[in-house]
Amino acid sequence: MNRLVILLLTAVAAVLVAVLPMLVGPYYIRVLQIFFFSAGLGVAWNILGGYAGYWSFGHTVSIGIGAFTAAWLGMIFGAGSGPWSMVLPVIAGALLSGLFALVIAYPLLRLRGTYFAIAMLGVSQVVAELVNNVSIFQGGIGVFLPSPVPSGMPVERFYYYIFAVVLSLLLLISWWVKRSRFGYALLAIREDEDTAMMLGVPTERYKMAAFVLSAVMVGLLGAIYGYSLGYFTTYSVFRLDWSLNMIVFCLIGGIGTLMGPVIGAALILFLTQVLLGGFLDLHLMITGALVVAVILIMPGGILRTRWRLPGRKPARGGAE
Amino acid sequence: MSEILLSGRGVTKKFRGLTAIDDVSFDIPHGAIYGLIGPNGAGKSTLFNLITGYHPLTSGSITFRGKVLGNMPIYRRNQLGLARAFQIAKPFPALTLAENVRVGAMFGRPGDKNVERTTQEALDVTGIAHLAQRRAGELTVGDLRKLEIARAVATRPVLLLADEPCAGLNPTETEEMVRCLRAVRDAGTTVWLVEHDMKAVTNICDRIIVIDAGKKLAEGTPHEVVNNKEVIAAYLGTPAADLPAHTP
Numbered sequence: 001m002n003r004l005v006i007l008l009l010t011a012v013a014a015v016l017v018a019v020l021p022m023l024v025g026p027y028y029i030r031v032l033q034i035f036f037f038s039a040g041l042g043v044a045w046n047i048l049g050g051y052a053g054y055w056s057f058g059h060t061v062s063i064g065i066g067a068f069t070a071a072w073l074g075m076i077f078g079a080g081s082g083p084w085s086m087v088l089p090v091i092a093g094a095l096l097s098g099l100f101a102l103v104i105a106y107p108l109l110r111l112r113g114t115y116f117a118i119a120m121l122g123v124s125q126v127v128a129e130l131v132n133n134v135s136i137f138q139g140g141i142g143v144f145l146p147s148p149v150p151s152g153m154p155v156e157r158f159y160y161y162i163f164a165v166v167l168s169l170l171l172l173i174s175w176w177v178k179r180s181r182f183g184y185a186l187l188a189i190r191e192d193e194d195t196a197m198m199l200g201v202p203t204e205r206y207k208m209a210a211f212v213l214s215a216v217m218v219g220l221l222g223a224i225y226g227y228s229l230g231y232f233t234t235y236s237v238f239r240l241d242w243s244l245n246m247i248v249f250c251l252i253g254g255i256g257t258l259m260g261p262v263i264g265a266a267l268i269l270f271l272t273q274v275l276l277g278g279f280l281d282l283h284l285m286i287t288g289a290l291v292v293a294v295i296l297i298m299p300g301g302i303l304r305t306r307w308r309l310p311g312r313k314p315a316r317g318g319a320e
Numbered sequence: 321m322s323e324i325l326l327s328g329r330g331v332t333k334k335f336r337g338l339t340a341i342d343d344v345s346f347d348i349p350h351g352a353i354y355g356l357i358g359p360n361g362a363g364k365s366t367l368f369n370l371i372t373g374y375h376p377l378t379s380g381s382i383t384f385r386g387k388v389l390g391n392m393p394i395y396r397r398n399q400l401g402l403a404r405a406f407q408i409a410k411p412f413p414a415l416t417l418a419e420n421v422r423v424g425a426m427f428g429r430p431g432d433k434n435v436e437r438t439t440q441e442a443l444d445v446t447g448i449a450h451l452a453q454r455r456a457g458e459l460t461v462g463d464l465r466k467l468e469i470a471r472a473v474a475t476r477p478v479l480l481l482a483d484e485p486c487a488g489l490n491p492t493e494t495e496e497m498v499r500c501l502r503a504v505r506d507a508g509t510t511v512w513l514v515e516h517d518m519k520a521v522t523n524i525c526d527r528i529i530v531i532d533a534g535k536k537l538a539e540g541t542p543h544e545v546v547n548n549k550e551v552i553a554a555y556l557g558t559p560a561a562d563l564p565a566h567t568p
Contacts, residue, residue: 192412199398202395
């Protein structure tokens with residue numbers, strides 16, 4: 001695509017994101033905040049699931065570890081207040097979920113396909129139960145985080161901007177990965193791991209790097225999410241539905257593409273939070289039907305579908 | 321033809337009770353095109369799997385460029401200069417041909433700065449440069465075989481193991497493949513290929529190794545091998561006159 005067009009679109013999006021909170025009410029700011037958070041999760045999942053082809057069904061484990069790490073640090077060191085008090089606990093949350101991924105990577109990444117997906121599901125459930133039931137983790141009774149919101153600033157606006165910045169950062173990382181040597185290695189692994197090895201790709205190392213990077217990104221989002229909740233228990237952050245949402249966002253938007261997760265998250269959240277907000281009893285059913293429909297009609301997701309003008313011949317030649 | 325590039329001593333592989341490769345020794349010198357032939361199930365692909373590291377050896381040893389391969393990871397063997405084209409072409413279907421080949425160019429020799437030039441050269445030597453922007457999933461069998469070779473060549477190998485590069489090709493395509501393999505050899509890469517097409521094998525190979533039921537049966541020039549009684553017996557069990565110039 002034209003580089004200038006992309007640059008222009010990015011600039012417009014940046015200005016829009018900056019001024020939007022002045023134009024819409026608190027409810028929609030909150031919806032947008034959830035959108036940035038969700039899109040970020042999709043972007044992070046996409047590094048491992050979309051680029052490398054390793055589908056994790058338990059990525060929510062990193063949200064939980066990120067959020068709880070931030071809270072434990074806050075409790076131990078008595079983190080102060082104000083926006084800067086977030087910095088260390090949030091970074092620690094991101095790093096610890098990366099470290100956790102590094103520890104489980106070696107045994108888990110020997111599994112492929114469905115086996116890896118299910119193993120991750122198991123890991124996320126086990127960690128959630130441990131956090132919930134081992135008393136020093138305090139997942140059962142819940143943990144507090146002091147509010148870092150500067151006085152005089154509306155809470156939803158504060159988190160809106162933070163999540164917007166973080167999403168931009170994650171997109172930047174994802175863009176860099178996709179066009180780098182690292183990204184090529186991940187694509188080769190996704191397409192055919194055995195062949196990739198024979199072409200000199202150190203597959204183990206790159207898979208591990210993708211796994212850890214993805215976990216760090218989710219951990220970062222999780223820690224900030226923990227702050228936005230203020231008080232939370234195990235099941236407010238170790239949520240199975242999020243593990244699945246990350247996958248759905250990518251599937252709908254276009255798995256393995258840069259912007260696919262963002263578009264998928266936008267579509268799903270617009271539907272569930274805005275359009276169907278009034279039909280709480282029905283909205284999951286309609287969402288489910290929509291997911292099925294999109295996957296049947298556009299198996300590659302919105303961005304991977306070849307949009308053709310009616311009456312035009314398909315691009316493939318008639319040689320075969 | 322002087323320096324020994326790849327050598328095996330007493331190479332043996334057992335799968336549970338079955339001995340797939342039984343005490344096979346070989347020396348592949350630099351600069352030749354070698355052939356590996358044998359009836360179906362003789363262990364040709366297994367031998368290539370052992371050399372490239374997809375299976376561990378049960379006993380024996382393989383030395384490549386003076387290094388004992390042992391349990392060296394597959395990717396390290398490639399970076400050392402050992403490439404392989406698979407019998408069943410394994411393209412990266414969602415990537416274009418250029419991208420497929422670029423993976424080899426990027427990772428085969430880390431630190432190389434001329435990834436684009438290497439990619440282009442590999443596409444040129446195999447004659448698929450005009451298809452560079454097509455997705456690998458859309459190719460015909462013949463072009464897939466060439467891609468398989470192109471990707472391997474892009475890793476700048478010293479030795480290319482080609483597993484049945486002519487399987488499923490029509491006579492014209494087979495001829496093109498033979499020309500392509502010669503070009504690869506002339507560019508300085510030693511080639512060792514498994515092939516069923518006797519015409520292609522005798523046409524292209526300097527020397528041939530024959531294995532049957534996991535054992536090495538014979539080694540020699542195409543002429544010697546084709547007239548070897550044991551080889552004829554393994555293939556046909558009939559006199560030499562009936563040995564066909566195989567037609568697909």
